[in-house]
Amino acid sequence: MSALLELRGLSKAFGPFIALSDVSLKVLAGQVHAVMGENGAGKSTLIKALSGLHAPSSGEILFDGRPVRFDSPTQATDLGIRTVFQELHIAPHMSVAENITLGSTPTVAGLIDRRRMRDEARAVLSRLGVDLDVDARAGRLSRSEQQLIEIARSLIGEARLLILDEPTASLGESESRRLLDIVRRLAGEGVGVIYVSHRMHEVLDIADVVTVLRDGVHVATHTAPVGADALVEAMIGRPAGQLYAHTPGATGPAVLEVANLSAVGVHDASLVVHAGEVVGIAGLIGSGKSELARTLAGLQPARSGTVLIGGKPCGARTISGMLKAGLMYYPSDRRREGLVLRRPLYESVTLGALGSAGLTRFGLIDRRAERRRAEELTERLALRPADVTRHALLYSGGNQQKALIARGLLRQAVVHVFDEPTVGIDVGAKADVYAQIDSTARGGAGVVVVSSDLTELIGISDRVYVVAEGRIRGELRGDEITEQAIAERFF
Amino acid sequence: MTALSTGPDRQTVTQRIAVAVARTRVANRLMLLMLPLLVLALGVAFAILEPRFLESGNIINVARQSVFLLLIALGQMVVLINAQLDLSVGATVAFTSVIVASATAAIGEGPLALVAGVGIAIAVGVAVGLFNGLIVAVWRVPSFMTTLGTTSILTGVALLITKGAPITGVPFSLMDVLGTGAVAGIPVPVIVAALLLLLVTLFMTRVPAGRNMYAVGGNAEAARVAGINVKGTLILAFVVCGTLSAIAGLLLTSRLGSGEASVGGSYVMLSIAAAVLGGTSLFGGEGIVWRVLLGVLFLGVLSNGMNLLHVASYIQEIVIGAVLILAVGVERLREKA
Amino acid sequence: MTALSTGPDRQTVTQRIAVAVARTRVANRLMLLMLPLLVLALGVAFAILEPRFLESGNIINVARQSVFLLLIALGQMVVLINAQLDLSVGATVAFTSVIVASATAAIGEGPLALVAGVGIAIAVGVAVGLFNGLIVAVWRVPSFMTTLGTTSILTGVALLITKGAPITGVPFSLMDVLGTGAVAGIPVPVIVAALLLLLVTLFMTRVPAGRNMYAVGGNAEAARVAGINVKGTLILAFVVCGTLSAIAGLLLTSRLGSGEASVGGSYVMLSIAAAVLGGTSLFGGEGIVWRVLLGVLFLGVLSNGMNLLHVASYIQEIVIGAVLILAVGVERLREKA
Amino acid sequence: SQEGGTASEEPISGDSWTVPALVTDCSSDDVDPAGCTGPSEATEYTSLDAENVTAPWRLCAVIPHLKDSTWVGVDYGLVLQAQRLDVNLSVVDAGGYENLSKQVSQIEDCVSSDADAILVSAVSYDSVNQAVQRAMDAGITVVDVGNGFSLPDVPGRVLQDYVDMGGVIGTHLAESAEPLKVAVLPGPAGAGWAERSLLGFQEAIEGSDVEIVDVKYGDTGKEVQLGLIEDVLSANPDIDALVGNAVMVESAVAVLAEQGRTEQVALYGTYVTPETVKLMSAGRANCGPSEQSSLIGQMSVDLAVRLLEQEVLAEPPTRFSPEPLLICGSAEGGSDNVESFDATGSFAPEGWQPVSVVESTR
């Protein structure tokens, strides 16, 4: 069979930085071709070059055996290339239906056919098994819901090559499984698929071929079946170590006590976190687990209930009040709530902590100290490239996430609340983050981890609360924490 | 662990949430209605204070006065939705005025003048829009700078053409139809504006090219990735704005009977103000045509009413300033409620 | 396992990339240097065409003229970095002018007038800034609307106070020091502006509150989540801008010896233009103090040079318009290269 | 009764007054009927007696703005005479010279509010013609006040053409018979008055030893004029005089003092403000003509009522102008007359608050 897509010696440089160097690969029709690699390995860059978003510095792209050059995404779309990019592309003020049909709006006589537009959107959403109001304003939805819109958009119309860049990064188990089914079906119908993910089991599950990139260089292409260990070794250049760090130890006194907390999306939640303890919060998409974390952090007002930190009632329940009281919150959407994209990365690391972290002298910022501190912290999480003076925007998704995690290390907090801390982080870095979380807990802080990744929760938590419809539906500890036990409490 | 306030039982919470949600919905509805209500309240207040306010002559006056600003504000709204800004609307009005007056004066009386006037105005508007649009979209010069530059260029050229004096001799065939003409008692400019209002509404809500502007302004990268021609969309937006401004210039010239290089300057800020009053965001992606109409009417009624009430002009300045802030502020309060 | 790499040999690729990289680096350096180079080129061109351009008297002229715009543009930049806009800078200048002139004229000659003038100007600036800032930050009225409203209110009040006539009798103790005074041949206003320039630079780069503005403008939500007091930051930005504008108003009043309600209008657009020329983004989060200085100098040199060369006013309008676009456009070209 | 301020503390006498004036017969052959520009004769203008006014006429005045002493002076004159004749008056301003369509609307508002007479101070020479024509067609008496507009057959005009204002100062310089290099800063480009003052000046100095070496337009904001003056002085080191708008004169004094060129460079206005007059008294500015704005306001109300009362002074259409008064300060040597200048015909009293409504007590 001839290749649907072939890359020959593709390279891409951003200024002095070489993101892709001489990469060649082939994707056959009906084949699922996974691309793996560490954060910053060049996966997204490869995909952007294929979709007309970046012009390659050199090399050739052949589609159907013919050389093609994309100057804009439209040209790629016209050939039947559909892409879900790693970062969200949502028109915030438009409806879900409009976002899904963006660029391919159905018309009658030149005018938008609203009914057909909504029908098409509903149809594709139901294919994904998602129940979303197609008239809702897309900007108001949670990150995972927006992710589903992106995926839905790529499934509209006839695709010949479907490219998915970490589509499941912020999805829960069931949505992910559903997506994989669709991908499999499409491949069966002869669509070529490029699939990028850091979730090993997905790749093992679905890929026919796996290509591994490292530092922008093509390292290896394996044909299924492959072993996870071999892939990890190819990716990080050494055998996989232990992923989950979890040191169960004696827990101290309660550092966070929440009683009967209610807010938008949160109903009467009570929970407790002790010093030295990692507490997981599990729930389906839209279950309210993020809302719970955001309410705790003071990002949305509570209607009723009490929150004690270190046994003391906290003053103003605003984000800065909670920070002062000792609660550090890590948002799930790094682009929207985490980073200042057009400033040097170190500024995002020290954001809001300049004074409290001792980075000022006589009220003036000590810029050298600031940069050094940010370098130190990000080094622990293996930021790549390790140059913190680059704009945050220029980092790969996973590396942006690392900067966000590094910020928390700068502050003295008694409670750390992570919302989806490992979204888009590679296997190696994940281990670093888990180690970080573990050592934070061992250092005497209480840690709350909100996550859709059940294996992750099982791997690192001392206790898990399960949230459904805004209520805490169960509490599991120790050996009780199993996938099945959690899933049972989802409904 | 000591609870500071013993939470009410679950039933109550749910009920309370339901009430809160209902209240927010009502508040949202109210918010959408705020501007219409404000315009209405203003109208009623003036009508009580000064009965002449409601006389048909005065109402037609307000309508006729609002036409120019409406057309320009609509154009401005289209550009704003694309997260751009057009400061050259005023200069476009002036430039059109000078060109149309010179050309039609040269043509002389007769229906040809009317046709030529309309054609030339549209051509000028399209040309200015293309100029702005190309520089912004292709060259990626920020629209603030581009249109500020265009303003300066157009003003300079208009002054060169007129040598500082107004251009007279606009044929009556233009003035009598577009300036003072009326159909069934409704002035022609009002009819033209109404038609263009409908057209813009249709364009922005039902035509893909118009609808895409909300995506381009809301998230240009998303639009590009979805295969929308972002550059083309931007250029189109400036062309629409230029054309609407030029039509306003044509109507104004027909109304005044002369071509003037110094006309239109006050429309720049007013058109943005009217659009923002109507809920258009300066950061793009948001804007509803009929609300811009209300914004224009609000400004028109306010100034007409104060004039009828003989409010001193220094005081009018202060009142208008305060009301601009309050009108938007009241909506914000509702939003928070 | 099959390796697919069939591309050209690695050596060549790396070399090619290296060349491309080197080229981009040079281009990037050039880009940062574009504006200084443009200002320089302009200066050299004028110096060749008209030797008087370089006379010390003329250079002091340009410096002295640029002072007012510089102060206001710095304030505007601070506000722009916060993704806001201050249209009331011109009205603040006028309002300060009127208040300072009335107050110091009442006080009469003597050092007290000088102290009072400075104190009152700063108080006015802070008050106007607080007013704008509170409405924008707390009430969340868009800054465009707020400051447009403030402009109208301040102008109205200033006119009420002056009743359309300038306020005279500004004491010489004010005029001789702040207006025409000089230290070692350098005019006092230039020294004041230089000091404030340094202060603003220090504030925006080294003081946390200033640095936070880049975060608030770049991503307000991220700033909030990181515990930055977003409202306080916004209010502070408007206070800084108001104060700088008021100081410009004070210097202008001392220079002119009278308080005027109609002064300052031209600074609104010019201050934004200067800031944008200096690379400040209207969408917030970006802006460098010394580049704004260059933007101001660019505008000052351009207009001074053309006046020295006796370029006709109409033509000047056209040239300035074209140059505004080109100056930003040339940088964009470099960026693409 | 009135709103917006106090016109005068003293009770106003209804007696008639007489002032020297120029008159132009608009129907004469050598006069351009559009705008009624052409040669004029010296005459006297005698006002009505309040007792001869038969009705509480409703006058509606439309002026460009109230932001400088010229227009505050016109407003003062309007109000003064409306009070004296005990008629109704409302004054609306367009808020600036760029608001052409607003002024047209204001004229229409006057029509729809059943005014008996409209006093129009046009913001542009040609832009109000249609609206005025319609008002006249509706039987309303129209008086052209202050600025002039090009519609022929307007029954009454009271105005100073800025061509004449520029001409006065031009003639003065030309007659001084000294070779002079001057720069002219007329005011905003495209503004009728500014462009016309330059025109008048140019005509007046033709053939004389006065040479215009530079012309710079610019808004009448002081910061704008300031920059222009400095540049003009740099560009023309050998200049003898600056001629232009009053804001220019006010701003130039400081610059000249700074540069030590007060002695070398003379300052001439194309019109005057109370401040320029003070500067002349202080010997820091030279000369400028007063158009007598208050008198323009006064005469126009009187003329409007006169037309309404059909008390014919001269066969309409006629244009009256107060005599432009050339005022010179001590700096101008021989022609120094500033101390004898009576400002009452020119400006509102200091601190006078513009008034927008006068209600008749009839």
Ligand SMILES: Nc1ncnc2c1ncn2[C@@H]1O[C@H](COP(=O)(O)OP(=O)(O)OP(=O)(O)O)[C@@H](O)[C@H]1O
């Ligand atoms: N526009 C850009 N300018 C400069 N460097 C860039 C740009 N975009 C990406 N890079 C760099 O290119 C490298 C590859 O990034 P890419 O996004 O392809 O990584 P990735 O493999 O997708 O990583 P992740 O798993 O974290 O998403 C990164 O080091 C990144 O910093």
Ligand SMILES: Nc1ncnc2c1ncn2[C@@H]1O[C@H](COP(=O)(O)OP(=O)(O)OP(=O)(O)O)[C@@H](O)[C@H]1O
């Ligand atoms: N800004 C918002 N405006 C309106 N509704 C919102 C907003 N954010 C979240 N929601 C809604 O609140 C509900 C709970 O969202 P939340 O983010 O807490 O869910 P979650 O359990 O964290 O799931 P997810 O995986 O989607 O984050 C969802 O139905 C979501 O649509």
Ligand SMILES: [Mg+2]
């Ligand atoms: Mg990636």
Ligand SMILES: [Mg+2]
């Ligand atoms: Mg969530």
